[in-house]
Amino acid sequence: MSPFTMAILLSSLATGTIITATSFHWFMAWIGLELNTLAIIPLISKQHHPRATEAATKYFLTQAAASALILFSSTINAWQLGTWDITQMTNNMSSILLTMALAMKLGLAPTHFWLPEVLQGTSMKTALIISTWQKLAPMALIIITSNNLSTTTLMILGMLSAIVGGWGGLNQTQTRKIMAYSSIAHLGWMSMITPLLTKLLVLNLVIYLLMTTAMFSALITSKSKTLQDTSMLSTLSPTLMTLTMLTLLSLGGLPPLTGFIPKWLILQELTTQNLLMMATMLALSALLSLFFYLRLTYVMTLTTPPNTTMLKHKWRFKYSNTTAPLAITLSLSIMLLPITPLIMT
Numbered sequence: 001m002s003p004f005t006m007a008i009l010l011s012s013l014a015t016g017t018i019i020t021a022t023s024f025h026w027f028m029a030w031i032g033l034e035l036n037t038l039a040i041i042p043l044i045s046k047q048h049h050p051r052a053t054e055a056a057t058k059y060f061l062t063q064a065a066a067s068a069l070i071l072f073s074s075t076i077n078a079w080q081l082g083t084w085d086i087t088q089m090t091n092n093m094s095s096i097l098l099t100m101a102l103a104m105k106l107g108l109a110p111t112h113f114w115l116p117e118v119l120q121g122t123s124m125k126t127a128l129i130i131s132t133w134q135k136l137a138p139m140a141l142i143i144i145t146s147n148n149l150s151t152t153t154l155m156i157l158g159m160l161s162a163i164v165g166g167w168g169g170l171n172q173t174q175t176r177k178i179m180a181y182s183s184i185a186h187l188g189w190m191s192m193i194t195p196l197l198t199k200l201l202v203l204n205l206v207i208y209l210l211m212t213t214a215m216f217s218a219l220i221t222s223k224s225k226t227l228q229d230t231s232m233l234s235t236l237s238p239t240l241m242t243l244t245m246l247t248l249l250s251l252g253g254l255p256p257l258t259g260f261i262p263k264w265l266i267l268q269e270l271t272t273q274n275l276l277m278m279a280t281m282l283a284l285s286a287l288l289s290l291f292f293y294l295r296l297t298y299v300m301t302l303t304t305p306p307n308t309t310m311l312k313h314k315w316r317f318k319y320s321n322t323t324a325p326l327a328i329t330l331s332l333s334i335m336l337l338p339i340t341p342l343i344m345t
Contacts, residue, residue, distance in 0.1 A: 012039035021140035026074035055121025073097035161188025166288025204262035214329035
């Protein structure tokens with residue numbers, strides 16, 4: 001793909017997200033979402049491979065259905081109340097439809113089936129965009145309409161996503177599918193806290209974007225697409241292996257790493273609101289996610305010296321890509337826990 005075409009697609013992607021996040025009219029929000037979807041389709045299918053074409057088709061059909069559902073819910077609301085204002089979504093049926101449509105956009109369970117398949121069918125860099133940037137526009141709509149969305153639906157979707165995200169990743173050997181189920185689990189936590197405290201939703205989203213970017217950057221740099229590839233990471237760069245291992249543990253939410261902040265604050269808020277059963281289920285589902293993060297960590301560190309590996313060593317090519325973004329995101333996704341008192345005030 002030529003740099004000019006890539007620049008147009010990436011700028012369209014950014015424009016679509018900005019239009020959706022800054023709009024107060026449902027039609028403009030829908031236009032932003034559609035622009036976003038149409039810009040990412042060529043990026044998914046640029047490999048000219050049947051898997052990439054399949055992934056692009058699945059992504060397009062799912063996102064088009066979700067966008068149509070958003071337009072349908074806003075039309076019902078406008079028909080009942082006579083307004084297209086995003087903040088005036090007070091019709092009960094429209095609220096439930098909108099919640100389900102945004103869940104489909106994000107990949108929340110039970111509408112999550114497209115996400116692992118799409119990530120597996122595309123390149124690592126496009127998978128990074130889908131896992132991070134593509135979550136911003138639907139999340140912006142959730143933040144804007146958080147007072148009007150169906151609380152029960154959000155709680156059920158959040159609980160399902162946290163459990164499915166942990167359960168689904170247990171038997172995966174592809175790093176992109178592991179990151180997809182990790183994304184589903186993290187979005188479940190965000191969905192759970194949305195009706196209670198929007199500030200925590202934003203914090204969780206920022207930290208999730210940071211950790212996912214760091215993890216994908218490490219996988220891209222080391223060209224690790226499977227668990228077998230990650231076992232060779234120590235031969236390429238012991239430093240990168242150590243930082244990637246810590247980032248995985250941070251994704252799992254272990255203290256004293258950055259990923260512990262949102263889990264700690266969300267569980268604290270749920271217990272404050274007397275939602276003890278919800279908090280217990282979320283904490284137990286986090287153990288499922290932690291299991292496959294620890295398995296990946298174990299595979300990664302199993303072959304560190306003085307142990308030897310039975311697998312063929314990778315060629316030690318000199319990487320030409322810059323490591324500054326990798327260094328920044330890895331550092332922040334590991335060492336931000338001390339700033340928690342600043343966030344809580």
